[in-house]
Amino acid sequence: MERYIREISVEICPEPSAAHLPTPDLWDTVLAQLDDVAERLNLDPGIHILLRRPERELTVSVPVIMDDGQIQVFTGYRVQHSSARGPCKGGIRYHPDVNLREVRALAALMTWKCAVVGIPYGGAKGGVQCDPSQLSEEELCRLTRRFTAAILPILGPRRDIPAPDVNTNAQVMAWIADTVSMLEGKAVMEIVTGKPIPLGGSLGRKEATGRGVAIVTAELLKRKRRRLADTTVAVQGYGNVGSAAATILHEMGCKIVAVSDISGGLYNPAGLDIPDINRHVANHPQHLLEGYGAPGVDKITNEELLTSKVDVLIPAALEHQIRADNAADIQARMIIEGANGPTTREADEILQDRGIIVVPDILANAGGVVVSYFEWVQDLQCFFWDEEEVNRNLKKVMTRAFAEVWDFSQAQGVPLRLGAYMLAVSRVADAVRSRGIFP
Numbered sequence: 151m152e153r154y155i156r157e158i159s160v161e162i163c164p165e166p167s168a169a170h171l172p173t174p175d176l177w178d179t180v181l182a183q184l185d186d187v188a189e190r191l192n193l194d195p196g197i198h199i200l201l202r203r204p205e206r207e208l209t210v211s212v213p214v215i216m217d218d219g220q221i222q223v224f225t226g227y228r229v230q231h232s233s234a235r236g237p238c239k240g241g242i243r244y245h246p247d248v249n250l251r252e253v254r255a256l257a258a259l260m261t262w263k264c265a266v267v268g269i270p271y272g273g274a275k276g277g278v279q280c281d282p283s284q285l286s287e288e289e290l291c292r293l294t295r296r297f298t299a300a301i302l303p304i305l306g307p308r309r310d311i312p313a314p315d316v317n318t319n320a321q322v323m324a325w326i327a328d329t330v331s332m333l334e335g336k337a338v339m340e341i342v343t344g345k346p347i348p349l350g351g352s353l354g355r356k357e358a359t360g361r362g363v364a365i366v367t368a369e370l371l372k373r374k375r376r377r378l379a380d381t382t383v384a385v386q387g388y389g390n391v392g393s394a395a396a397t398i399l400h401e402m403g404c405k406i407v408a409v410s411d412i413s414g415g416l417y418n419p420a421g422l423d424i425p426d427i428n429r430h431v432a433n434h435p436q437h438l439l440e441g442y443g444a445p446g447v448d449k450i451t452n453e454e455l456l457t458s459k460v461d462v463l464i465p466a467a468l469e470h471q472i473r474a475d476n477a478a479d480i481q482a483r484m485i486i487e488g489a490n491g492p493t494t495r496e497a498d499e500i501l502q503d504r505g506i507i508v509v510p511d512i513l514a515n516a517g518g519v520v521v522s523y524f525e526w527v528q529d530l531q532c533f534f535w536d537e538e539e540v541n542r543n544l545k546k547v548m549t550r551a552f553a554e555v556w557d558f559s560q561a562q563g564v565p566l567r568l569g570a571y572m573l574a575v576s577r578v579a580d581a582v583r584s585r586g587i588f589p
C-alpha cells in the first residue's frame with residue numbers, strides 16, 4: 151500500500167475561492183431578503199439572528215483516484231441551515247463554481263421552501279466543486295462515494311436527506327444510497343431521495359420540479375384570467391427542470407416559443423415542437439439542444455431568450471441570471487422562477503416597478519422537494535404509490551401553497567416573493583419558538 155501511495159502522484163485542485171464570483175452573491179441576496187422580512191414581521195431579534203446563521207457547516211476534502219492513476223483532491227460541502235421544522239432536506243450539486251457561501255444560501259432557500267409548501271423538513275444543501283463534464287463515469291462514482299463517506303456523520307433519514315440538484319441525478323443518488331448501506335451494513339435507501347425507481351425511488355419524482363413549475367404557472371394564469379392556449383412561454387435552461395416544465399406546459403396547451411441551454415437557444419414565434427426537441431436532446435451525447443434545426447426555428451442566445459417577446463418567462467438554469475443590466479429589457483409580464491435564486495435584488499426591484507409578477511423560487515420550484523417528501527414517506531412505510539397518486543398529491547400541495555401565498559400577498563399588499571418569504575419565515579420562527587432553545 152505504501153509503495154502504491156508513493157508511486158501515484160497527487161494533484162490538488164485549486165483552493166476553492168469565490169473571488170471570481172460576482173458580489174453581491176446569493177448569500178448576500180438571501181440575507182438581505184431575510185432582513186426585509188424580519189422587519190415586516192417584527193420578528194424577535196434573537197430568532198432573526200438565529201436564522202441568519204446556518205446550524206452546521208461541513209467542508210470536506212474529497213480525494214479521488216482519477217482514471218490516469220493520479221489523485222485529485224476536490225472540495226465538498228454540506229450545510230444544514232435549519233432543522234427547526236424537521237430533518238434537514240436539500241440537494242447536492244456538482245459544479246465548478248460551487249463554494250461555501252453559495253451552498254449556505256441554497257440551504258437557507260431550502261428551509262424557506264419546505265416551510266412555504268408545508269412539508270415537515272428543515273433546509274440543507276451540498277455540493278462538490280468540480281466539472282462533471284470532465285469526469286468519467288467511474289471518476290464520478292468514486293467522487294460521489296468518497297464525498298458521501300465524508301459527510302455521512304451528519305446525514306441520516308431523520309437528520310439530513312440529500313437529493314439531486316444541478317448536474318446530479320438518480321444514478322448519483324443510487325451511489326449515495328449504496329455507499330451508506332454498505333458502510334452501515336443494512337439497507338438505508340431512505341437516506342436520499344430522487345433515487346432510481348427499483349431502489350425505492352418515487353414515480354413522478356424526475357419530472358416533479360418541472361410539473362410544479364407548470365402547476366403554479368397554470369394557477370397564476372387562472373388568477374390573471376388568461377387562457378393557457380393564448381399564452382406564450384420562454385424557458386431558460388433545458389435540464390431536468392426546464393425540459394419537464396416546457397413539456398408539461400406544452401401538453402397543457404401553452405405555446406413554448408423559446409428554449410435554451412448552455413449550447414444556445416431556439417426560437418419560433420409560432421411555437422416550438424417540444425416532443426421533437428426532446429427526441430433530439432435524448433439522442434445528443436450531452437443531452438443538449440445543440441444541432442437542433444426545424445423549419446421556422448431561429449437560433450438565439452441565452453440573453454436574447456431572457457428578453458424575448460413572451461407572456462411567461464421561466465428561468466430554470468443557475469442563480470443571478472436576471473440582473474440590473476437586463477431586467478429593464480424583459481418583455482414577459484410573468485416570471486416563474488424554476489431555478490434557485492435566478493433574480494438579483496436590484497433586478498427584483500426593477501421588475502416590481504415595472505409591474506411584472508414574479509412567482510418566487512421557494513414556491514415555484516418546490517415540486518421537487520414535495521415529491522422527495524412523498525418518496526421518503528413511501529420508503530419509510532415500504533409502501534409505494536402509483537404515479538397518479540403522486541401527481542394528484544403534488545397538485546394538491548402546490549395549488550394550496552400557491553393559494554396561501556397569493557391570498558396572503560394580496561391581503562398584505564406585497565409582491566409574491568415578499569409574501570412567500572413572510573409566510574415561510576413566520577412558520578420557521580413559530581417552530582423555533584414552540585420548541586424553545588436547547589437546553
Ligand code: GLU
Pocket residue numbers: 239240241242263311312313314315316343490515516518519520522
Ligand atoms: N434540489 C432540489 C431543490 O432545490 C430538490 C431538493 C430535494 O428534493 O430535497 O429544491
